[in-house]
Amino acid sequence: MENDKSAVADRPMFGRRDPDARGYFGAYGGRFVPETLVAPIEELTAGYLAARDDRAFRGELETLLTHYVGRPTSLYETRRLAAECGGGPSGKAVGAGAAAAATAAARGPAKAGRGVRILLKREDLAHTGAHKINNALGQALLARRMGKRRVVAETGAGQHGVATATACALLGLRCCIYMGAEDMRRQALNVVRMRLLGAEVREVEAGSRTLKDAINEAMRDWVANVTDTYYLLGSALGPHPYPLMVREFQSVIGYEARRQMLDQVGRLPDVVVACVGGGSNAMGIFDGFLEDAEVRLVGVEAGGDAIAPGRHAARFAGGSTGVLQGTRTFILQDEAGNIEPTHSISAGLDYAAIGPEHAWLRDLGRTEYVHVSDADALEGFQTLARLEGILPALESAHAIAYAMRLAAEVADDTVILVNLSGRGDKDVQSVVEALR
Amino acid sequence: MSRSGGQGRLDETFRRIRGANAGPGLVTYITAGDPDVPRTEGILRALDRAGADVLEVGVPFSDPLADGPVIQRATERALASGTTLSGVLDMVGRLRGDIQAPIVLFSYANPILRLGAEQFADRARDAGVDGVLVLDLPLEEADEFRQLLASRGIDTILLLSPTTTDGRLRRAVSLGSGFLYAISRLGVTGARDAVADGAEEMVRRIRAVSPLPVALGFGISTPAHVREVGRWADAAVVGSGLVSVIADAGASDDLDSRVEEYVRWLKS
Numbered sequence: 001m002e003n004d005k006s007a008v009a010d011r012p013m014f015g016r017r018d019p020d021a022r023g024y025f026g027a028y029g030g031r032f033v034p035e036t037l038v039a040p041i042e043e044l045t046a047g048y049l050a051a052r053d054d055r056a057f058r059g060e061l062e063t064l065l066t067h068y069v070g071r072p073t074s075l076y077e078t079r080r081l082a083a084e085c086g087g088g089p090s091g092k093a094v095g096a097g098a099a100a101a102a103t104a105a106a107r108g109p110a111k112a113g114r115g116v117r118i119l120l121k122r123e124d125l126a127h128t129g130a131h132k133i134n135n136a137l138g139q140a141l142l143a144r145r146m147g148k149r150r151v152v153a154e155t156g157a158g159q160h161g162v163a164t165a166t167a168c169a170l171l172g173l174r175c176c177i178y179m180g181a182e183d184m185r186r187q188a189l190n191v192v193r194m195r196l197l198g199a200e201v202r203e204v205e206a207g208s209r210t211l212k213d214a215i216n217e218a219m220r221d222w223v224a225n226v227t228d229t230y231y232l233l234g235s236a237l238g239p240h241p242y243p244l245m246v247r248e249f250q251s252v253i254g255y256e257a258r259r260q261m262l263d264q265v266g267r268l269p270d271v272v273v274a275c276v277g278g279g280s281n282a283m284g285i286f287d288g289f290l291e292d293a294e295v296r297l298v299g300v301e302a303g304g305d306a307i308a309p310g311r312h313a314a315r316f317a318g319g320s321t322g323v324l325q326g327t328r329t330f331i332l333q334d335e336a337g338n339i340e341p342t343h344s345i346s347a348g349l350d351y352a353a354i355g356p357e358h359a360w361l362r363d364l365g366r367t368e369y370v371h372v373s374d375a376d377a378l379e380g381f382q383t384l385a386r387l388e389g390i391l392p393a394l395e396s397a398h399a400i401a402y403a404m405r406l407a408a409e410v411a412d413d414t415v416i417l418v419n420l421s422g423r424g425d426k427d428v429q430s431v432v433e434a435l436r
Numbered sequence: 437m438s439r440s441g442g443q444g445r446l447d448e449t450f451r452r453i454r455g456a457n458a459g460p461g462l463v464t465y466i467t468a469g470d471p472d473v474p475r476t477e478g479i480l481r482a483l484d485r486a487g488a489d490v491l492e493v494g495v496p497f498s499d500p501l502a503d504g505p506v507i508q509r510a511t512e513r514a515l516a517s518g519t520t521l522s523g524v525l526d527m528v529g530r531l532r533g534d535i536q537a538p539i540v541l542f543s544y545a546n547p548i549l550r551l552g553a554e555q556f557a558d559r560a561r562d563a564g565v566d567g568v569l570v571l572d573l574p575l576e577e578a579d580e581f582r583q584l585l586a587s588r589g590i591d592t593i594l595l596l597s598p599t600t601t602d603g604r605l606r607r608a609v610s611l612g613s614g615f616l617y618a619i620s621r622l623g624v625t626g627a628r629d630a631v632a633d634g635a636e637e638m639v640r641r642i643r644a645v646s647p648l649p650v651a652l653g654f655g656i657s658t659p660a661h662v663r664e665v666g667r668w669a670d671a672a673v674v675g676s677g678l679v680s681v682i683a684d685a686g687a688s689d690d691l692d693s694r695v696e697e698y699v700r701w702l703k704s
Contacts, residue, residue: 034502036597216501224623336520337550338498
């Protein structure tokens with residue numbers, strides 16, 4: 001990135017890796033939308049490209065990220081979790097002694113054979129409790145800049161809805177959130193939060209009553225109200241420019257994490273692990289390390305309770321290419337091209353398509369994808385709570401669970417960075433039910 | 437200026453509609469497989485008997501994001517009855533010889549891509565499909581598909597909206613064939629009390645740049661609407677209103693006659 005001498009630190013990384021003019025990352029992406037939305041999406045693209053070149057816009061976002069969101073979020077090295085994952089030199093199960101050794105080692109320079117190290121990028125500490133606020137604030141500023149007075153958004157786990165409601169409250173925009181009835185049930189706390197923040201929450205009874213159906217309904221609202229309404233999409237999905245725009249607003253995660261790794265650990269991680277629903281937190285952290293060819297980038301999809309139709313949301317495990325909600329990517333579909341129902345214990349990963357840039361990076365061999373079951377995610381949730389005093393979002397718990405699995409397999413001095421994309425307070429009820 | 441598909445049925449139909457003393461044309465939309473494919477066949481025959489000029493046949497898709505509640509429900513019923521794009525193509529093939537009106541398939545992109553665009557085009561030609569409209573395949577994505585259809589004599593029906601800019605409008609009219617489908621208002625499909633205010637202006641904009649026939653849809657459900665639209669457009673499209681009639685009739689024996697009666701009423 002060129003040297004910018006302005007006062008603006010420019011943490012979100014704008015303009016580094018644009019899709020082609022039609023919005024394609026390789027064979028994925030594009031704009032598969034009804035005619036009514038084409039002109040508004042072109043207007044949005046032009047509005048976004050102008051905003052990201054505007055120093056005043058970037059400066060305002062930067063100020064809010066610092067003083068309102070609380071960025072940079074911390075990079076935290078786990079002690080007891082790493083020890084629990086066979087972090088001893090022999091690779092055997094270890095007790096308190098090894099944990100103490102790991103703690104000591106973490107304070108000094110890394111020593112070969114000390115054991116696997118697991119670090120967490122603490123997006124759960126961002127205002128509203130998840131990475132979603134990075135994108136919601138960026139797009140809400142854009143909505144205001146484009147003269148839109150009303151914002152619609154979809155939400156699955158409710159974190160994007162809360163972040164959007166928050167940004168709208170901050171900027172004085174009207175806010176309407178669509179949420180599947182099933183998700184409203186399992187994320188009841190976030191529904192209350194959104195309403196307290198002044199947003200209207202509309203229940204979606206169609207289809208599987210989850211994230212996909214909420215997106216359909218938000219797009220229907222947008223089609224009907226395009227002149228004054230901004231659609232604030234919450235993940236790196238949908239028609240161009242959303243996958244680009246959302247990744248760029250989330251790139252602050254990877255930018256900070258890379259610097260923090262160098263400052264605090266003195267080296268880059270060997271592996272970066274992030275959960276992938278649509279894939280915005282993963283794109284955000286991966287973005288900081290894409291050019292570091294030696295850093296493995298692993299996305300964790302929801303394995304649900306089985307890799308069988310309707311029982312999971314692992315698009316790369318059970319999917320194929322197709323078009324859903326404006327973008328060409330990997331989707332879960334049946335023989336006739338209908339979208340298959342999905343299942344995950346985490347509402348935020350319970351979605352039939354993956355962001356198109358993920359599909360492209362996977363084709364290039366730059367990123368890899370695995371899946372983690374509901375049961376393992378629950379185990380990851382509990383482990384992190386007990387050993388580190390952190391309740392992770394069930395989405396992020398998938399990344400934790402995979403990091404634990406990975407730690408048991410890799411060389412002793414491997415450094416694993418996990419994006420802890422959100423906090424788990426919203427999931428307490430679901431976890432209690434699942435453990436019953 | 438004619439870009440008729442080789443089958444030419446749409447051109448012929450609109451020539452007749454534009455001829456002396458013909459009333460406004462009527463384009464009818466139904467969702468295939470609602471309530472099931474055998475009864476859809478009966479409905480299409482009834483529509484043809486009642487004088488519908490063009491039959492739009494909707495292919496059910498799990499995520500119909502451009503459709504309002506009435507067609508969403510129809511889609512759910514159609515999917516529940518096991519209807520697929522492949523089954524719809526077979527059905528059109530069975531009916532084609534018995535039906536006079538041109539048949540236009542209305543689909544979302546994914547079922548077509550899943551079947552394979554080229555295989556779809558072959559099967560559509562073999563079945564005697566006259567035109568295809570893909571709701572979420574705007575001009576920018578439609579080039580290759582349009583050529584696949586054109587080389588098989590099938591018209592690509594393009595949709596134009598109040599938000600369509602003049603530049604896109606000119607591109608669309610140079611690429612479309614058969615007729616142009618203008619939507620009269622922003623928003624999803626669904627019957628309304630009145631024809632949208634901007635509808636006449638919308639048709640005028642299109643007329644200024646294209647000789648292609650224009651059918652106007654979204655929100656039309658009464659004879660008064662049809663007559664009003666007929667003053668500026670070549671035809672009115674009735675969708676949700678008809679789909680509601682089908683939903684109300686459900687499994688009753690008089691489904692076909694109710695459909696026929698509704699269409700005759702619309703044309704009255």
